[in-house]
Each structure stands twice: as C-alpha cells, then as structure tokens.
Amino acid sequence: MNVIPNSLHGRDLQYLMHPTTNARAHERTGPLVIARGEGIYVYDDAGKEYIEGMAGLWSVALGFSEQRLIDASHKQMQSLPYMHLFGSRGQEPSILLAEKLVQMAPEGLDRVFFTNSGSEANDTVVKMVWFYNNAIGRPKKKKFISRIKAYHGITIASGSLTGIPANHKGFDLPLDFTRHVSTPHYWRDAHEGETEEQYSDRLAAELEEMILAEDPDTVAAFIGEPLMGAGGVIVPPAGYWEKIQAVCRKYDILIVADEVINGFGRTGHMFACETYGIKPDMLVVSKQITSSYLPLAAIVFTDALYQGMADGSEALGTFGHGYTTSGHPVATAVGLENLTIIEERDLVSNAAWMGERMRAGLARHADHPLVGEVRGEGFIAAVEFVSDKTTKAGFSTPGKVAQAVSAAAQRHGLILRAIGECICFCPPLIMTEEQVDELLHRFDMAMTEGLAPFLSGEVA
Structure with a gap:
C-alpha cells in the first residue's frame, strides 16, 4: 500500500477504517475528502463543488451551514x-x-x-x-x-x-x-x-x-x-x-x-x-x-x-x-x-413541492432502455436500472450500472448513492426550484456518460 504521509488521503489510508466500505477497494481508490459545506453544497479538499443529493446519509434537512x-x-x-x-x-x-x-x-x-x-x-x-x-x-x-x-x-x-x-x-x-x-x-x-x-x-x-x-x-x-x-x-x-x-x-x-x-x-x-x-x-x-x-x-x-x-x-x-x-x-x-x-420555514411543504418537481424530472428517464422504474414519494426517489425492461432482469455484475452512473454523477458535481441496481436521491429539504433543476441537469449528464459504455456494448 502506497501511503503519502503528509496528505489527508494518505493519512486516511494509513489510520482510518470506514463503515459500509470494501476496505481493499478503498485502499486502491482512496477517499473523497469533504472539507466544508454551504447550503445544499459540499466542497472537497481540492475546492470542487458538489450538490449533496443524499443530504449526507438521508439526513441533513437544513443543509450544511445553518447558523x-x-x-x-x-x-x-x-x-x-x-x-x-x-x-x-x-x-x-x-x-x-x-x-x-x-x-x-x-x-x-x-x-x-x-x-x-x-x-x-x-x-x-x-x-x-x-x-x-x-x-x-x-x-x-x-x-x-x-x-x-x-x-x-x-x-x-x-x-x-x-x-x-x-x-x-x-x-x-x-x-x-x-x-x-x-x-x-x-x-x-x-x-x-x-x-x-x-x-x-x-x-x-x-x-x-x-x-x-x-x-x-x-x-x-x-x-x-x-x-x-x-x-x-x-x-x-x-x-x-x-x-x-x-x-x-x-x-x-x-x-x-x-x-x-x-x-x-x-x-x-x-x-x-x-x-x-x-x-x-x-x-x-x-x-x-x-x-x-x-x-x-x-x-x-x-x-x-x-x-x-x-x-x-x-x-x-x-x-x-x-x-x-x-x-x-x-x-x-x-x-x-x-x-x-x-x-x-414550512419545509415540509417545500419538500412536497420540490419533491414533485424532482420526481417529474427524473421521470423523463423512464423510457430509457436501461431504466426499469422511477419511483419515490415527497422528496425521496430512486431510479432502478435493468438489462431487460420486459423481464426486469438485472445485470451479470449486480450494481455495476448504478455504480457507473453514481461515479459519473460525482464527476459532474453531484453526490448520489448507488444501492444495488438503483440510484437514490434524498436532497436537503431547503432546496429551491433552481437547485432542483441543477441537480436534474447534473444527473442527466451522469446518465449520458455513465450509461454510454453499456449501451454501446463496450461493457456487458
């Protein structure tokens, strides 16, 4: 294992065991180190901005900087x-x-x-x-x-x-x-x-x-x-x-x-x-x-x-x-x-309104050949991928497609969670219409990039 002692990445690999993580895979890839948060956004130690589309772990209702x-x-x-x-x-x-x-x-x-x-x-x-x-x-x-x-x-x-x-x-x-x-x-x-x-x-x-x-x-x-x-x-x-x-x-x-x-x-x-x-x-x-x-x-x-x-x-x-x-x-x-x-701030009503907007935007992907179901309620949703829309079958390597889309989303500044064949969404309750639309835009780019190899046959 190559450890860079003076970097946070190196110190993470040297000392820290992560929950719900493949430890050997983590040794190969290293961590995404989040340095600060502001509203619905978090920023890594290189300064890159991400929409936290999972509100941390389904949990940060008020965003990351509520004074x-x-x-x-x-x-x-x-x-x-x-x-x-x-x-x-x-x-x-x-x-x-x-x-x-x-x-x-x-x-x-x-x-x-x-x-x-x-x-x-x-x-x-x-x-x-x-x-x-x-x-x-x-x-x-x-x-x-x-x-x-x-x-x-x-x-x-x-x-x-x-x-x-x-x-x-x-x-x-x-x-x-x-x-x-x-x-x-x-x-x-x-x-x-x-x-x-x-x-x-x-x-x-x-x-x-x-x-x-x-x-x-x-x-x-x-x-x-x-x-x-x-x-x-x-x-x-x-x-x-x-x-x-x-x-x-x-x-x-x-x-x-x-x-x-x-x-x-x-x-x-x-x-x-x-x-x-x-x-x-x-x-x-x-x-x-x-x-x-x-x-x-x-x-x-x-x-x-x-x-x-x-x-x-x-x-x-x-x-x-x-x-x-x-x-x-x-x-x-x-x-x-x-x-x-x-x-x-009536964030319960905001969650209902913004959730409806988010789910309507995600529903645009329902006809994609690799999408089986788009589902959700309020301000929580998932997109499930299938290899065959008729049989609802998954993939030869379970979770590979969802992980590819999640990785592409991260490259486009959007943090989501891959669970099995699903990509899950659970943003902070404080989101505005413009922020929901930006989340959807970044997800659209992630879908195009992440699914391209599977559609072209490059990856089975």
Missing part, C-alpha cells in the same frame, strides 16, 4: 455542555424536546426515550418490548417480524431486524428472534394482472400465515419503515399499511414505525405515518431530528407501553437501560432548534 443550529450548540455548550438523564436527573433541552416531539407526533404517542442513533433506538425498541411483555406477564411474546430489504440499523439487535444480506454476512446475523416477510415492491414482485390492492392483500395474508406458523403468543411486534429507504426507496402499494395493521391488531402485535429516514418532512408530511395512514405504538426518529449536526434519536411511544414498563421498573427497582449520552443537552438543544426551523 442557527451552530448558535444553539454554542449557547448550550456555554451553559451546560453535558448532563445525563440517569437516576431521575433532568435538563431543560431534553425536557423541552420531548414535549415538542409528543406535540408533533401522531396522536396517541405520549412518551419519549432518547438515544444517539437510529440503530441504538431500534435496539432499544427490542429491549423495551421485551421488558414490557415480561412486566405484564407475557414472557413468550418476544419475536419481531421485519421485511426483506428493510434497514433498521446495525447493532446486533437492530442489525437482525434489518433485512439486507450485506449487513448479515460475516456477522452471524440475524439472531433468531427475528423473522422477515416480503418486500412490498409492487413493480418488481406483483403477479401479472394483479392490482396494487390485490398485491397488498397477498402480502397481508403472508404476514398472517407467518404469525400463525410462529404462534401469535410468541410474536411481539411488526417493524417497518413506512417507505423503505436503504432497501432502494420502495414505496408501499395502495392499501398495504391498512391491511398490515389490521393483521397486527387482530393478533395483538405492536406496530413499530421506523421513521429514521422518513420523519420530519421527507415524504411531504411531517411524518410518513400521516402519508400512509399508520397508527403506530412506537415511532422511531433520528437523522433529520438535528439535521445530523449532532447524533440524536428518539423513540416516541404510547402511554400504555410506558405504564407497563413503569410497573416493571417498580417491581425490579429500575429500568436498567440507557446510554451515557442519552438525551445529551447539546444534541437536544440543536434538535429543538432544528424542528423549530422546519416548522417556521
């Missing part, structure tokens, strides 16, 4: 830079943010527990549900049902809920408390002539069959992203969530809505539960809660769950779970200011 978040962090650092919430301690920012989240969340969600990330939050969801069922005398009711291609995090528990093979292989996951049902991807998996409603009926029947096979007395919860993110931006078909919820309620199974990506405006409503008519028992949020300026996540849940856990903590002497930085006062102060800005 009010910087000021909120600085102010809190000056007054109280740290205090935990263990053993009945409290501090103002976490109390106020908990109150704000309950006011904003879907009706019936009245309690809040803070963690530092979506992975920790979903890990905590598992422990909370187990603790609750033990407390109310249902010790067998412990299994979670998730979905293939779901992404719920990367800890041992949340990684087991995740349904992506790359996050399981080599880690001895998933653990055996999880089961996975089908991905709700109508375009790819519906039978010929099957309507969206009929397809949703079939998936609901699959869920019910699994619950009955496992024994309803052992199944605790169904967890799902309202719109699936890291699985490839998969929009649920008509009737899906209504039918899935009906099955869960029939067998007294909790519904956990993972809005780590969806929450705070991404689907054109404050929460995707509103978009799809979901009435969850637990709502998980992170990412856009602080625009990822600081790590923070929260679980917002029903009072019924709280009462069961509170009784359990009385019986045992404690609810023995938490993190050193759960509800960190600087993070919660930034979160409170971030949500205030989202409301003040």
Whole structure:
C-alpha cells in the first residue's frame, strides 16, 4: 500500500477504517475528502463543488451551514455542555424536546426515550418490548417480524431486524428472534394482472400465515419503515399499511414505525405515518431530528407501553437501560432548534413541492432502455436500472450500472448513492426550484456518460 504521509488521503489510508466500505477497494481508490459545506453544497479538499443529493446519509434537512443550529450548540455548550438523564436527573433541552416531539407526533404517542442513533433506538425498541411483555406477564411474546430489504440499523439487535444480506454476512446475523416477510415492491414482485390492492392483500395474508406458523403468543411486534429507504426507496402499494395493521391488531402485535429516514418532512408530511395512514405504538426518529449536526434519536411511544414498563421498573427497582449520552443537552438543544426551523420555514411543504418537481424530472428517464422504474414519494426517489425492461432482469455484475452512473454523477458535481441496481436521491429539504433543476441537469449528464459504455456494448 502506497501511503503519502503528509496528505489527508494518505493519512486516511494509513489510520482510518470506514463503515459500509470494501476496505481493499478503498485502499486502491482512496477517499473523497469533504472539507466544508454551504447550503445544499459540499466542497472537497481540492475546492470542487458538489450538490449533496443524499443530504449526507438521508439526513441533513437544513443543509450544511445553518447558523442557527451552530448558535444553539454554542449557547448550550456555554451553559451546560453535558448532563445525563440517569437516576431521575433532568435538563431543560431534553425536557423541552420531548414535549415538542409528543406535540408533533401522531396522536396517541405520549412518551419519549432518547438515544444517539437510529440503530441504538431500534435496539432499544427490542429491549423495551421485551421488558414490557415480561412486566405484564407475557414472557413468550418476544419475536419481531421485519421485511426483506428493510434497514433498521446495525447493532446486533437492530442489525437482525434489518433485512439486507450485506449487513448479515460475516456477522452471524440475524439472531433468531427475528423473522422477515416480503418486500412490498409492487413493480418488481406483483403477479401479472394483479392490482396494487390485490398485491397488498397477498402480502397481508403472508404476514398472517407467518404469525400463525410462529404462534401469535410468541410474536411481539411488526417493524417497518413506512417507505423503505436503504432497501432502494420502495414505496408501499395502495392499501398495504391498512391491511398490515389490521393483521397486527387482530393478533395483538405492536406496530413499530421506523421513521429514521422518513420523519420530519421527507415524504411531504411531517411524518410518513400521516402519508400512509399508520397508527403506530412506537415511532422511531433520528437523522433529520438535528439535521445530523449532532447524533440524536428518539423513540416516541404510547402511554400504555410506558405504564407497563413503569410497573416493571417498580417491581425490579429500575429500568436498567440507557446510554451515557442519552438525551445529551447539546444534541437536544440543536434538535429543538432544528424542528423549530422546519416548522417556521414550512419545509415540509417545500419538500412536497420540490419533491414533485424532482420526481417529474427524473421521470423523463423512464423510457430509457436501461431504466426499469422511477419511483419515490415527497422528496425521496430512486431510479432502478435493468438489462431487460420486459423481464426486469438485472445485470451479470449486480450494481455495476448504478455504480457507473453514481461515479459519473460525482464527476459532474453531484453526490448520489448507488444501492444495488438503483440510484437514490434524498436532497436537503431547503432546496429551491433552481437547485432542483441543477441537480436534474447534473444527473442527466451522469446518465449520458455513465450509461454510454453499456449501451454501446463496450461493457456487458
């Protein structure tokens, strides 16, 4: 390995191991070092500008230079830079943010527990549900049902809920408390002539069959992203969530809505539960809660769950779970200011309008011979590539086409994410019409450049 000690690239290669990265490939290519951000743009260490079309990791709602978040962090650092919430301690920012989240969340969600990330939050969801069922005398009711291609995090528990093979292989996951049902991807998996409603009926029947096979007395919860993110931006078909919820309620199974990506405006409503008519028992949020300026996540849940856990903590002497930085006062102060800005600037409506503009622009590529589907909701979208539009087949080397387009986009100053055969879009909520049009222009150039070798036959 050739290391240039005095460059950031060389020091990266010498010292740093990157998450979700092929380490050997990274040694060959080196990093893209981002030096600064301004609005929707980031700049590398050579000064090149990029539109951050993925808002970092689906998460920077307010862009990369919001002074009010910087000021909120600085102010809190000056007054109280740290205090935990263990053993009945409290501090103002976490109390106020908990109150704000309950006011904003879907009706019936009245309690809040803070963690530092979506992975920790979903890990905590598992422990909370187990603790609750033990407390109310249902010790067998412990299994979670998730979905293939779901992404719920990367800890041992949340990684087991995740349904992506790359996050399981080599880690001895998933653990055996999880089961996975089908991905709700109508375009790819519906039978010929099957309507969206009929397809949703079939998936609901699959869920019910699994619950009955496992024994309803052992199944605790169904967890799902309202719109699936890291699985490839998969929009649920008509009737899906209504039918899935009906099955869960029939067998007294909790519904956990993972809005780590969806929450705070991404689907054109404050929460995707509103978009799809979901009435969850637990709502998980992170990412856009602080625009990822600081790590923070929260679980917002029903009072019924709280009462069961509170009784359990009385019986045992404690609810023995938490993190050193759960509800960190600087993070919660930034979160409170971030949500205030989202409301003040009506960025939820902006996401709906700009998302419609972006998706209409992407739809121009729907007739391309290598494009199978253009899909999305609100300000999140994906373009999926196929080798054959009739059979919807992928390519001999999975992901090669999407990676080629993603690389071309980066050369044209646009950062996107290739996931399997898809290119995904999730820009900051603050984008203007002109900026959306510039994103589309740069993507058009990336499509022309990235797909040319596959159209000409230079690359199979």
